[in-house]
Amino acid sequence: MNANTRAPIDFFFDFSSPYGYFASCRVDAIGQEHRREVIWRPYLMGAAMKFTGSTPLVERKMIGDYARHDLARTARRYGLAYNPPPPPFPLPSIAPCRAFYWLSDRDPLQARDFAKRTYAALFIDGRNISEVDVVVELAVSAGANADETRAALGDQAVKDRLRQETDAAIERGVFGSPFFIVDGEPFWGNDRLDELDTWLKTGGW
Amino acid sequence: MNANTRAPIDFFFDFSSPYGYFASCRVDAIGQEHRREVIWRPYLMGAAMKFTGSTPLVERKMIGDYARHDLARTARRYGLAYNPPPPPFPLPSIAPCRAFYWLSDRDPLQARDFAKRTYAALFIDGRNISEVDVVVELAVSAGANADETRAALGDQAVKDRLRQETDAAIERGVFGSPFFIVDGEPFWGNDRLDELDTWLKTGGW
Numbered sequence: 001m002n003a004n005t006r007a008p009i010d011f012f013f014d015f016s017s018p019y020g021y022f023a024s025c026r027v028d029a030i031g032q033e034h035r036r037e038v039i040w041r042p043y044l045m046g047a048a049m050k051f052t053g054s055t056p057l058v059e060r061k062m063i064g065d066y067a068r069h070d071l072a073r074t075a076r077r078y079g080l081a082y083n084p085p086p087p088p089f090p091l092p093s094i095a096p097c098r099a100f101y102w103l104s105d106r107d108p109l110q111a112r113d114f115a116k117r118t119y120a121a122l123f124i125d126g127r128n129i130s131e132v133d134v135v136v137e138l139a140v141s142a143g144a145n146a147d148e149t150r151a152a153l154g155d156q157a158v159k160d161r162l163r164q165e166t167d168a169a170i171e172r173g174v175f176g177s178p179f180f181i182v183d184g185e186p187f188w189g190n191d192r193l194d195e196l197d198t199w200l201k202t203g204g205w
Numbered sequence: 206m207n208a209n210t211r212a213p214i215d216f217f218f219d220f221s222s223p224y225g226y227f228a229s230c231r232v233d234a235i236g237q238e239h240r241r242e243v244i245w246r247p248y249l250m251g252a253a254m255k256f257t258g259s260t261p262l263v264e265r266k267m268i269g270d271y272a273r274h275d276l277a278r279t280a281r282r283y284g285l286a287y288n289p290p291p292p293p294f295p296l297p298s299i300a301p302c303r304a305f306y307w308l309s310d311r312d313p314l315q316a317r318d319f320a321k322r323t324y325a326a327l328f329i330d331g332r333n334i335s336e337v338d339v340v341v342e343l344a345v346s347a348g349a350n351a352d353e354t355r356a357a358l359g360d361q362a363v364k365d366r367l368r369q370e371t372d373a374a375i376e377r378g379v380f381g382s383p384f385f386i387v388d389g390e391p392f393w394g395n396d397r398l399d400e401l402d403t404w405l406k407t408g409g410w
Contacts, residue, residue, distance in 0.1 A: 052268050053260065062380045063257050066393060076410050077400075175267045188271060191396050195282075205281045 008037040009196070010181040012169050014045035015093035015129060017177035018071050018082070019190040021119040024178070025080050026193060034200040036182065040112055042097045043166040048175040056090045074190065081124045091122070091130040094162070095153055099135050101161045102152040103144060114142040213242035214401070215386040217374050219250035220298035220334060222382035223276050223287070224395040226324040229383075230285050231398060239405040241387065245317055247302045248371040253380040261295045279395065286329045296327070296335040299367070300358055304340050306366045307357040308349060319347040 011027050013020030024040075031038035049055065057067040068084065075082035085091075096118045104111035117138045121127040127134050132153055139149040152158050169179075173186060180187040180196050185204065187196045199205075216232050218225030229245075236243035254260065262272040273289065280287035290296075301323045309316035322343045326332040332339050337358055344354040357363050374384075378391060385392040385401050390409065392401045404410075 048267070052265050054265070054268070055258065060257050060259070062253070062375075062378060063259070065378060066380070066391060069391065070393070073410070170267075173267060173270060175271070186271060186274065188275070189396070191394070191400070194399075195396070205278070 006034075006036050007183050008039045010039050010041055010172075012041045012043055012174045012177065012179040012181075014177040015042055015096045015115075015118055015122065016090040017045065018085075018123055019074070020177040021082075021123045022074055022078060022080055022178075023180075023190045023193055024116065024119055026078065027178075027180075030193065030197050030200075033197070036200070040100075040115055041165065041169060042093070042100050042115065043169040043174070044093065044097060044162070045175070045177050046092070047166050048170050051170060052175045054175070058090065081120075083124055083126055085122055086126050088128075091128065093130065095132055095135045096129050096138070097162050097165075098153050098158050099139050099144075099149060101165060102149070102155070102158045103139065103142070105161075107143075110143050114139055114144070117142055211239075211241050212388050213244045215244050215246055215377075217246045217248055217379045217382065217384040217386075219382040220247055220301045220320075220323055220327065221295040222250065223290075223328055224279070225382040226287075226328045227279055227283060227285055227383075228385075228395045228398055229321065229324055231283065232383075232385075235398065235402050235405075238402075241405070245305075245320055246370065246374060247298070247305050247320065248374040248379070249298065249302060249367070250380070250382050251297070252371050253375050256375060257380045259380070263295065286325075288329055288331060290327055291331050293333075296333065298335065300337055300340045301334050301343070302367050302370075303358050303363050304344050304349075304354060306370060307354070307360070307363045308344065308347070310366075312348075315348050319344055319349070322347055 009027065009031050011023070013024060027038050058064045071082065071084065100111050100115055103114050118129050121134065121138055122129045129135065129138070132150065135153065136146050136149045140146050172181065176188045178190055178193070180193070182196060182200065185199065187193070214232065214236050216228070218229060232243050263269045276287065276289065305316050305320055308319050323334050326339065326343055327334045334340065334343070337355065340358065341351050341354045345351050377386065381393045383395055383398070385398070387401060387405065390404065392398070
């Protein structure tokens with residue numbers, strides 16, 4: 001049996017989400033363990049939050065303090081490098097999302113490499129990943145051409161692609177980051193990645 | 206070494222919270238395993254939500270659908286009886302909270318028994334636990350006197366007691382249900398009860 005015979009794990013995330021970053025560091029190993037392909041699907045969580053009426057955790061009174069504590073604790077638990085990003089945060093993630101899908105249509109592995117570099121740039125190096133120049137630099141470091149990347153970011157087809165991906169995510173009931181769907185089963189939150197793992201191990205309940 | 210030599214686990218919950226109910230079924234065993242006393246602390250989560258600007262999960266678009274799915278799945282995972290409560294839900298939990306603290310000052314074990322019966326009444330039997338008659342019936346089934354319970358629910362000292370407990374919870378940074386604090390470390394959510402367990406097992410990280 002190979003990976004192609006089983007449904008993939010859809011991994012939805014926003015580039016500005018620290019819990020999405022943590023999940024991104026672990027999800028591929030979990031997929032591999034269960035011989036499931038993992039499809040990385042960045043989207044604009046802000047669009048979903050308009051539906052759900054949510055606001056970013058770190059901006060909420062009391063919850064923000066807890067989240068900052070929990071983020072540092074979660075990073076320590078899984079041994080992940082993490083530095084709380086400097087303001088402005090959260091950031092709009094439109095530019096890296098567009099770059100991701102443009103890369104993805106040409107080379108999915110390069111797109112994934114770009115995604116990992118983007119998360120590291122924000123959550124380790126404190127870079128402003130909403131800036132076109134930063135996104136171009138990251139795409140180049142993943143092997144893309146600078147001018148082509150810059151052109152792609154302004155390309156209407158690429159813009160439309162991101163809008164479609166975001167609409168499709170919301171259509172499937174996705175509203176958070178990270179958010180996973182496997183075999184039709186939704187899991188919301190980095191703290192549910194272990195549950196997803198247990199679900200696949202046991203066949204569900 | 207006995208339970209008294211270690212700091213207790215503070216277990217905060219709202220009687221109208223299904224995830225609080227799930228946690229209530231498991232938290233005592235986890236306390237026992239680590240020889241930690243578990244102090245049950247019902248409070249009015251609505252008061253905290255005014256600070257955080259949150260609204261009940263089940264009332265939120267998209268998130269509500271996910272929550273309903275996840276609640277049934279969580280109940281199955283832990284083998285807990287659970288029936289989604291009929292409308293109106295969520296309910297105000299003032300009356301059972303007052304009864305709890307009145308009972309607690311006389312007999313903490315009776316109060317805990319009452320709390321378990323109250324959760325079962327709502328999340329298994331679909332009773333309206335915001336009604337005084339239902340609360341009196343549940344207190345009586347836990348061993349209290351009906352007239353005394355009824356009088357206590359209208360007693361200003363009991364009302365003040367609940368207000369103080371709720372204020373104190375918010376003061377300590379509590380905003381959700383369930384919410385745990387042990388050794389100064391906060392854990393939010395039923396899905397973090399396993400993490401609390403691991404924290405105590407390993408000594409933290």
